[in-house]
Amino acid sequence: MQKKEKPWGGRFSEPTDGEVEAFTSSLHFDRRLYRYDIEGSIAHARMLAKQGIITRAEATAIIAGLATIRGEIETGAFPFNPGDEDIHMAVEKALTDRIGEAGGKLHTGRSRNDQIALDIRLYLRDEIGRVIGLVAELKAGFVALAKKEFGVILPGYTHLQKAQPVLLAHYLLAFWEMLDRDESRLRDCLTRVNVMPLGAAALAGTGLPIDRRYVARLLKFPHVTANSMDSVSDRDYIAEFVFTASLIMMHLSRFCEDLIIWSTDEFGYVEIADAYTTGSSIMPQKKNPDVAELIRGKTGRVYGHLVALLTILKGLPMTYNRDLQEDKEPLFDAVDTLRASLKIITSMLCRLSFSRARMEAGAASGFSTATDVAEYLVTKAVPFREAHGIAGRIVAYCIERDKALTDLSLKEFRRFYPGFGKDLFVRLTVRQSVNSRRVPGGTAEAMVRRRIAEIERR
Numbered sequence: 001m002q003k004k005e006k007p008w009g010g011r012f013s014e015p016t017d018g019e020v021e022a023f024t025s026s027l028h029f030d031r032r033l034y035r036y037d038i039e040g041s042i043a044h045a046r047m048l049a050k051q052g053i054i055t056r057a058e059a060t061a062i063i064a065g066l067a068t069i070r071g072e073i074e075t076g077a078f079p080f081n082p083g084d085e086d087i088h089m090a091v092e093k094a095l096t097d098r099i100g101e102a103g104g105k106l107h108t109g110r111s112r113n114d115q116i117a118l119d120i121r122l123y124l125r126d127e128i129g130r131v132i133g134l135v136a137e138l139k140a141g142f143v144a145l146a147k148k149e150f151g152v153i154l155p156g157y158t159h160l161q162k163a164q165p166v167l168l169a170h171y172l173l174a175f176w177e178m179l180d181r182d183e184s185r186l187r188d189c190l191t192r193v194n195v196m197p198l199g200a201a202a203l204a205g206t207g208l209p210i211d212r213r214y215v216a217r218l219l220k221f222p223h224v225t226a227n228s229m230d231s232v233s234d235r236d237y238i239a240e241f242v243f244t245a246s247l248i249m250m251h252l253s254r255f256c257e258d259l260i261i262w263s264t265d266e267f268g269y270v271e272i273a274d275a276y277t278t279g280s281s282i283m284p285q286k287k288n289p290d291v292a293e294l295i296r297g298k299t300g301r302v303y304g305h306l307v308a309l310l311t312i313l314k315g316l317p318m319t320y321n322r323d324l325q326e327d328k329e330p331l332f333d334a335v336d337t338l339r340a341s342l343k344i345i346t347s348m349l350c351r352l353s354f355s356r357a358r359m360e361a362g363a364a365s366g367f368s369t370a371t372d373v374a375e376y377l378v379t380k381a382v383p384f385r386e387a388h389g390i391a392g393r394i395v396a397y398c399i400e401r402d403k404a405l406t407d408l409s410l411k412e413f414r415r416f417y418p419g420f421g422k423d424l425f426v427r428l429t430v431r432q433s434v435n436s437r438r439v440p441g442g443t444a445e446a447m448v449r450r451r452i453a454e455i456e457r458r
């Protein structure tokens, strides 16, 4: 029975234990690779025929059989058998059932070890392309919002304490920068994913006269892998992708964290559209930012996948080990989670309404222009450390009297430093404060406008 059922059953004298079969099977999750598995097999069959390893007629039968199987899987008609070990075996067995003996020639010069490496690379190459598209859409969303909200000022924070006034557009474009780096990391990762491993066979290559470069051309890989042992055990590109996914999630999570804080009654800087929030089953007044919270939570889940992968890989003796089968669920879930998060945050983004009044009131309070007082003194040749001390004493004076900097008279300012002039007061407005920060990369309107123009030129 074993001998008939398992393609590797030749040397076994008893069937696999049922529990072992279930434990070792990856079919329930690796079936999502079917398209890539079949695409790779078709290229492999074409190469085998070109090299005269199988006949043209056999290759034609194999390719037609594989195409039928692909159609069946797509329509849901394919009879998946949970007893099959993985997608490779399921497809190969179905092929032999349909076309007979020729099906048994497909696996010539190939092992599941290089086959799975090929499948994942094909899959990940596609997915990275999709993720790059989603990241690009989100980047465009941030630019659009920055333009729409141009001129709005909010308090910038450090330590979640009011620090200095900044443009909302500047804040939004900070996320554009993060996502732009993420996009470049994805493209960089893609160059290492996009290398063709087939032909490594089990680990050492094959004695049959295969043509690896031909397979690479058919599958649009610019390169073939250079070392067969590395080819079957390398999963760096998966770890790299999941690391990049982790960073993207971290960036989304940080934005979400701000939205969560900003949408509280205490801040009131932003309102998330009803369609992107949920209510409470007991408190009728509640409107909760669950989407933002879930993205924050799912970030932890993607980090978990990264740690899982690195841990799976760290102790593996060369070369292929079955542990490597455990790479797929973390990868697939990272891809799904990342794609879903990018999509929903992009649609939520254009449904945010910012409260200009709350933000600007927030920016005007809390002594957010105290640095401007110190910088004013620097223009009067006061050493910065001393200027900092003077401004600090003025803030303390204000706190004691429950006053804002703008409530003080010139006379009061002069008590702390006689050189204060009337020109101080325009510097104390938040807009002036923002627009004074004209360094490259600073928050001045002129600088942010310039950055938007640069981004749009690209």
Ligand code: ARG
Pocket (backbone or CB within 6 Å): 026, 030, 085, 086, 112, 113, 116, 322, 324, 325, 326
């Ligand atoms: N399901 C396996 C994996 O995901 C495919 C390769 C199996 N190779 C083997 N020699 N058992 O890694």
